[in-house]
Amino acid sequence: MKQDISSKPSFRSPIVFGPFPGLVAAESTRHGGVSVAPYHSLNLGGATKDTPENVTENNNRFFSALGIPVSSVAKSHQVHGTAILRVEHPGRFEGYDALITDRKNIQLAVTIADCTPVLIYDPVRKAMAAIHAGWRGTVGEIVKKTVLTMQQTYGCEPADCYAYIGTCIDACSFEVGDEVAEQFDPLHKKRNDEKGKFFVDLKAANRQQLLDTGLKEERIELSPFSTVIHNDDYFSYRHENGLTGRMLATIGLIG
Structure with a gap:
């Protein structure tokens, strides 16, 4: 892959959040950073063997492109669980896969490289969430639990909320064994008899959780991209055998 370390960070802004002034929502690609192979080039994840200096510079570039100071970012070391953190101040946290807040000038962020990112915004209560949903988190209904936590914590009504289900491994690429497949609804998996394996649709499974909690179908946007099929533009942990960025x-x- 051609290096693009001199270019600006590349990202996609969800259309569903377009009507809301002051809301900054985005999903990065792998382009526009300083990291070299195999993390080329906009690696934003510290849980890699990339140099800390590269990751710091990439984060500075990415958030600068969004007009956000890095000092306002809230992240957590993710553990593929279902723990949800109510964020009161920016910083680095430990052990949470979903972050929620109703505070202005706090930029929630989750890292991804095949797992499903889900962003939620309630324009009435001015509350939001950033969720990392791998297959374990999806089975554990982290998205549904986050919406319910927003409802309990901030008084959010799910019908008022908007959501973006971001780029992740696609249903044609996420091959799993029976022990994983049996934990998913039949609607969200398909068996390939030739391979003797199931293929799971993480986007559909997490979308269903949003619908089940009361979000309106027309207020949910799905990324059309795949970390595997569109690997030139996105990092894929599985496709790149673990040696990749985030x-x-x-x-x-x-505010």
Whole structure:
């Protein structure tokens, strides 16, 4: 892959959040950073063997492109669980896969490289969430639990909320064994008899959790991209055998 370390960070802004002034939401690609192979080039994840200096510079570039100071970012070391953190101040946290806040000038962020990022915004209560949903988190219904936590914590009504389900491994690429497949609803998996394996649709499974909690179908946007099929533009942990970088999905409200 051609290096692009001199270019600006590349990211995608969800259309569904377009109507809301002051809301900054984006999903990075792998382009526009300083990291070299195999983390080329906009590696935003510290849990790699990339140099800390590269990761710091990439984060500075990415958030600068969004007009966000890095000092306002809230992240957590993710553990593929279902723990949810109510964020009161920016910083680095430990052990949470979902972050929620109703504070302005806090930019929530989750790292991804095949797992499903989900961003949620309630324009009535001005509350938001950033969720990392791998297959374990999806089975554990982290998305549903996050919406319910926003409801309990901030008084959010799911019908008022908007959501973006971001770029992750696609249903044609996420091959799993029976022990994983049996934990998913039949609607969200398909068996390939030739391979003797199931293929799971993480986007559909997490979308269903949003619908089950009361979000309106027309207020949910799905990324059309795949970390595997579109690997030239996105990092894929599985496709690149673990030697790859991380993207970020982020959401925050500027005061």
